[in-house]
Amino acid sequence: MSAPAMFDLAGRVAAVTGGNGGIGLGIARGFAEAGAAVAILARDEAKNHAARDELIALGARALAVRLDVTDRAALAPAMAEVERELGPIDILVNNAGIARPVGATRGELADWDRVIETNLNAAFILARLAARSMIARRRGKIINIGSEYSLFGNPIAHSYSASKGALIQLTKSMAVELAAHNIQVNAIVPGWIESDMTAPMKSRPFYQEVLRRTPAARLGTPAECAGAAIFLASSAADFVTGATLFVDGGYSIK
Numbered sequence: 001m002s003a004p005a006m007f008d009l010a011g012r013v014a015a016v017t018g019g020n021g022g023i024g025l026g027i028a029r030g031f032a033e034a035g036a037a038v039a040i041l042a043r044d045e046a047k048n049h050a051a052r053d054e055l056i057a058l059g060a061r062a063l064a065v066r067l068d069v070t071d072r073a074a075l076a077p078a079m080a081e082v083e084r085e086l087g088p089i090d091i092l093v094n095n096a097g098i099a100r101p102v103g104a105t106r107g108e109l110a111d112w113d114r115v116i117e118t119n120l121n122a123a124f125i126l127a128r129l130a131a132r133s134m135i136a137r138r139r140g141k142i143i144n145i146g147s148e149y150s151l152f153g154n155p156i157a158h159s160y161s162a163s164k165g166a167l168i169q170l171t172k173s174m175a176v177e178l179a180a181h182n183i184q185v186n187a188i189v190p191g192w193i194e195s196d197m198t199a200p201m202k203s204r205p206f207y208q209e210v211l212r213r214t215p216a217a218r219l220g221t222p223a224e225c226a227g228a229a230i231f232l233a234s235s236a237a238d239f240v241t242g243a244t245l246f247v248d249g250g251y252s253i254k
């Protein structure tokens with residue numbers, strides 16, 4: 001049985017930052033399965049190519065663009081390359097993200113800057129670039145990947161929680177500005193998801209704490225983030241904007 005047409009992404013072009021692994025690749029696979037052409041934008045070329053080949057094997061048109069999102073001068077050319085190779089971008093997912101320990105008593109300001117530049121500033125600049133192209137076609141979807149630390153305090157990674165909290169406010173502000181252009185801007189807040197980012201925590205007592213705190217009593221998977229992204233990228237969500245969709249096994253409600 002095929003999915004309802006309102007979730008169909010055939011003919012759409014999606015750009016996913018950090019799409020070569022973890023949550024980004026889970027979303028890229030979901031988009032490809034829903035019929036979209038997908039561009040992956042990240043730094044590691046081997047991972048980029050492997051992800052691109054996987055999407056092509058799923059039957060999608062796919063492109064890998066080597067991009068460090070903290071390189072501001074490279075952002076516009078990367079978006080232009082996607083549009084040249086695949087067509088105008090209909091869907092942007094700001095997923096590339098990093099965490100570094102920076103708090104009142106630990107860490108370096110250079111790490112603060114790097115996290116804010118990666119998680120927040122790049123998302124804003126890419127969203128502006130995408131919006132300008134989308135406005136001309138009166139259609140577009142921008143999806144920002146937040147975090148539980150968009151809501152909660154984090155004892156050791158203030159730059160991470162500050163960037164992810166701001167991303168939710170940025171989502172709302174861009175949603176208000178762009179609604180009249182038929183562009184929807186939403187956020188997904190994943191709970192604890194299996195990925196390279198969370199792999200190291202498995203050996204720490206914190207892991208048991210997360211399991212106890214998560215009503216579903218497990219971590220989620222990147223594939224489980226794809227459904228929410230497909231929904232927000234599809235015409236099923238044409239009247240959904242400024243929203244934050246939690247994919248977290250109930251972590252945020254406990």
Ligand code: NDP
Nearest residue numbers: 018022023042043044068069095096097192193195196197
């Ligand atoms: P991973 O570490 O597995 O993946 C991060 C991705 O971002 C990689 O594809 C990486 O590719 C890319 N990336 C990092 N820095 C840059 C950069 N400067 N330029 C371009 N790409 C970059 O993490 P996750 O999949 O877990 O996380 C994805 C997003 O989800 C992040 O924003 C994270 O904050 C968020 N998140 C994750 C949660 C989790 O439990 N895993 C929970 C909540 C939110 P490369 O290194 O090749 O550039």
